[in-house]
Every structure is written in C-alpha cells, then in structure tokens.
Amino acid sequence: MTAEQTAEPQPHAAFAQVGSAYYPVLVAVFTALVIVSNLTATKGVAFGPIITDGGFIVFPLTYVIGDVLSEVYGFKAARRAIFTGFAMNILAALALWVTIYLPTADFYENQEHFENIARGYTGLIIAGLAGFIVGQTLNAWVVVRIKERTKEKHLWARLIGSTFVGQLGDTVVFCAIAASVIGITTVGDFLTYTAQGWLYKTAIEIVVLPITYRVIAYIKRREPTYGAV
Known part of the structure; x- marks a missing residue:
C-alpha cells in the first residue's frame, strides 16, 4: 500500500444542522441588533477627540452572534443569517x-424630525448593508477556514482572526459611505472615525x-446534530 492509502482519513470540521430551536433564535437576535445599530447610528457622537456614531453601543454584538453562527453552524448557515x-x-x-408619506395627524408635530431620521437611516442602511455584507461574509469565511484546519482546537484564533479581518472590511466600507451622512467632511475626521471605529x-x-466561548460551548453541547459531517 502507498502512504496515501495507509494514512488515516482526516476528520472534517464539525457543524450542526439549522433545524433546531437555537438557530432561529440566534438569527432573530442578530437581525434585531443590526436594525437597532443602524437606527442609533443616525446620530454622530463625539467623546472629546473620539468621533463615532450611536451604533457603537450594540453593533459589535452582531459580530459575536456571527461568530457563534459560523462556529456552530458553518458558512452557509451564517450567510443565510x-x-x-x-x-x-x-x-x-x-x-x-411609507410612513413619511402617510397623512399626518393634526396633533403630530414631529414630521420634520421623523423625515430626518428616515433619511439618515436610509443613508446608513446603504452604508451599513454594504459594510455588513462585506464584513460578516469575511468574518464567517475566516472562522470556517481556520476551523477546517484546526478542527475543535484554537477557538480563540478563529474568533480573534475573524474579528480582525471582518471588522476591518466592515468599518472601511461603512465609514466611506456613512461619513457624509452623519456630517463628517474632513479627511482627518474620516480617518479618525474609521480607525477608532475599527479599534x-x-x-x-x-x-x-x-x-x-461560553455561548458557543453551551450551544454545541445542546445541539443534537453537532458533529463531524
């Protein structure tokens, strides 16, 4: 026999199927976090020299959920989310x-403010979705590619590596579009906004x-389909 014939087959990376109760809950939380972060991002925020937007409050959590989905369910399932x-x-x-163009009640005095939020949200939707697609796809791809090499070992490397790459892609794309929406006009402020957001x-x-780590371990233990495929 050749060396190739006698060598033991390499185990595949383990993933769970999406038919359990956990996957739809994770997707629901993931989607809600993205919507909330886009709404809060309509306000530019400054802490002294630190320039950001209101999306900083919850947006990083979307990558936490994205890591969980990629690690437990694989790239296709994460992409579906x-x-x-x-x-x-x-x-x-x-x-x-649609709500902007609905007839305004006589007692409603915030039509202009509502329109400003809607217009800002729409601009940030374009920026957010462009960055979101790029960043989350890179994030999921890196998790799965590293897992294919390391199997169940070195989870920290998958999570940190995917964060580094995914957040970089997301932040650069998002900030390039969103800066003008929230009022950033100078190159210096744009570079600060981008670098600080990524960091x-x-x-x-x-x-x-x-x-x-704990969330991933919890779901892996309770997913009956989690195993080598």
Missing part, C-alpha cells in the same frame, strides 16, 4: 419611507471573548 438581516433592514427602510469594535469583541 446575513441575508436575513439584509432583507429586514431593507424592509425597515421601506416602512419608514473599538475589535477591542469589544476581544473583551467579550469569554462570553462568546
């Missing part, structure tokens, strides 16, 4: 614009890494 979030954000934007979101994911 990304497309679901994409579709629901488009629906939210359409609902806002902040990456740092948050590293800080919550122990929680991500």
Whole structure:
C-alpha cells in the first residue's frame, strides 16, 4: 500500500444542522441588533477627540452572534443569517419611507424630525448593508477556514482572526459611505472615525471573548446534530 492509502482519513470540521430551536433564535437576535445599530447610528457622537456614531453601543454584538453562527453552524448557515438581516433592514427602510408619506395627524408635530431620521437611516442602511455584507461574509469565511484546519482546537484564533479581518472590511466600507451622512467632511475626521471605529469594535469583541466561548460551548453541547459531517 502507498502512504496515501495507509494514512488515516482526516476528520472534517464539525457543524450542526439549522433545524433546531437555537438557530432561529440566534438569527432573530442578530437581525434585531443590526436594525437597532443602524437606527442609533443616525446620530454622530463625539467623546472629546473620539468621533463615532450611536451604533457603537450594540453593533459589535452582531459580530459575536456571527461568530457563534459560523462556529456552530458553518458558512452557509451564517450567510443565510446575513441575508436575513439584509432583507429586514431593507424592509425597515421601506416602512419608514411609507410612513413619511402617510397623512399626518393634526396633533403630530414631529414630521420634520421623523423625515430626518428616515433619511439618515436610509443613508446608513446603504452604508451599513454594504459594510455588513462585506464584513460578516469575511468574518464567517475566516472562522470556517481556520476551523477546517484546526478542527475543535484554537477557538480563540478563529474568533480573534475573524474579528480582525471582518471588522476591518466592515468599518472601511461603512465609514466611506456613512461619513457624509452623519456630517463628517474632513479627511482627518474620516480617518479618525474609521480607525477608532475599527479599534473599538475589535477591542469589544476581544473583551467579550469569554462570553462568546461560553455561548458557543453551551450551544454545541445542546445541539443534537453537532458533529463531524
């Protein structure tokens, strides 16, 4: 026999099927976080020299959920969640614009403010979805590619590596479009906005890494279909 014939077959990376109760819950939380972060991102925020937007509050958590989906269910399942979030954000934007043109009640005095939010949200939807698709796809791809090599070992490398790459792609694309929407006009402010956003979101994911570990371990233990495929 040749060396290839006698060598033991390499085990495949383990993933779970999406038919359990956990997957739809994760997708629902993921989608809600994306919508909330896009709404809060309509406000530019400054902490002294630090320039960001309101989306910084919850947006990093979308990557935590994305890591869980990619690690437990694989790239195709994570991509399905990304497309679901994409579709629901488009629906939210359409609902806002339809509401703008509905007849205004006599007692309602915030039509102009509502329009400003809707217009800002629409601009950020374009920026957010472009960055979201790029970043989340890179994030899921890196998790799965590293897992194919390391199997169940070195989870930290998958999570940190995917965060580094995914957040970089997301932040650069998002900020390039969103900067003008929230009022950033100078190159210096744009570079600050982009660099600080990337560093902040990456740092948050590293800080919550122990929680991500526990969530992944919890779901893996309770997913009856999790195993080599």
